Amino acid sequence: NAGVTQTPKFQVLKTGQSMTLQCAQDMNHNSMYWYRQDPGMGLRLIYYSASEGTTDKGEVPNGYNVSRLNKREFSLRLESAAPSQTSVYFCASRRVQDTNYEQYFGPGTRLTVT
Amino acid sequence: KQEVTQIPAALSVPEGENLVLNCSFTDSAIYNLQWFRQDPGKGLTSLLLIQSSQREQTSGRLNASLDKSSGRSTLYIAASQPGDSATYLCAVVVKAAVNKLTFGGGTRVLVKP
Numbered sequence: 001n002a003g004v005t006q007t008p009k010f011q012v013l014k015t016g017q018s019m020t021l022q023c024a025q026d027m028n029h030n031s032m033y034w035y036r037q038d039p040g041m042g043l044r045l046i047y048y049s050a051s052e053g054t055t056d057k058g059e060v061p062n063g064y065n066v067s068r069l070n071k072r073e074f075s076l077r078l079e080s081a082a083p084s085q086t087s088v089y090f091c092a093s094r095r096v097q098d099t100n101y102e103q104y105f106g107p108g109t110r111l112t113v114t
Numbered sequence: 115k116q117e118v119t120q121i122p123a124a125l126s127v128p129e130g131e132n133l134v135l136n137c138s139f140t141d142s143a144i145y146n147l148q149w150f151r152q153d154p155g156k157g158l159t160s161l162l163l164i165q166s167s168q169r170e171q172t173s174g175r176l177n178a179s180l181d182k183s184s185g186r187s188t189l190y191i192a193a194s195q196p197g198d199s200a201t202y203l204c205a206v207v208v209k210a211a212v213n214k215l216t217f218g219g220g221t222r223v224l225v226k227p
Contacts, residue, residue, distance in 0.1 A: 031213060033215075042118070042203055042218050043158075043203075043215070044217070045215070048213050100145075106157065
């Protein structure tokens with residue numbers, strides 16, 4: 001199993017450009033999550049999808065949109081990138097039957113907006 | 115709103131010394147607390163997960179304790195090695211929001227040879 005995979009690993013955008021971050025998991029997990037991590041800080045939840053067909057806002061959703069394409073894939077879109085969105089983005093997934101509520105993380109996408 | 119705090123933000127110890135990392139949280143109604151390791155420029159590696167009904171978890175040189183009533187967890191790393199140098203993050207899942215991990219800001223550890 002590859003676990004949680006993210007593409008791309010690195011990206012540089014100019015202000016106003018758009019892009020989509022891709023995330024996929026092969027663990028048959030129901031729930032998927034997008035977090036961002038800023039320097040010296042822990043991760044903050046942007047959006048999540050509790051199950052296929054549903055999405056909900058997290059702590060810092062402004063400037064982002066998400067799509068739960070199917071059970072495996074959950075994408076994060078920046079419609080008009082801003083320097084404040086320079087960050088490391090992590091995707092995670094969880095099996096809802098897991099009473100540990102443990103989330104499994106991807107390797108991250110490092111995004112710089114100039 | 116759950117808040118998770120890790121103090122100190124950075125720590126430097128000589129090799130061989132035991133490491134003690136602290137994590138505190140404001141809402142004791144949690145399902146679990148998890149400790150992660152993050153190397154510079156890398157992703158998160160899960161170290162230990164403690165369920166709310168447990169008092170501690172151990173894995174090799176690592177031991178994590180949980181005191182829900184006081185809102186504290188401590189990660190002990192015995193006989194530290196330079197390879198233990200990394201940032202350590204703690205995170206909790208609260209019962210009121212099972213779809214959110216709330217993270218602390220992390221403690222950056224340097225183990226000097």
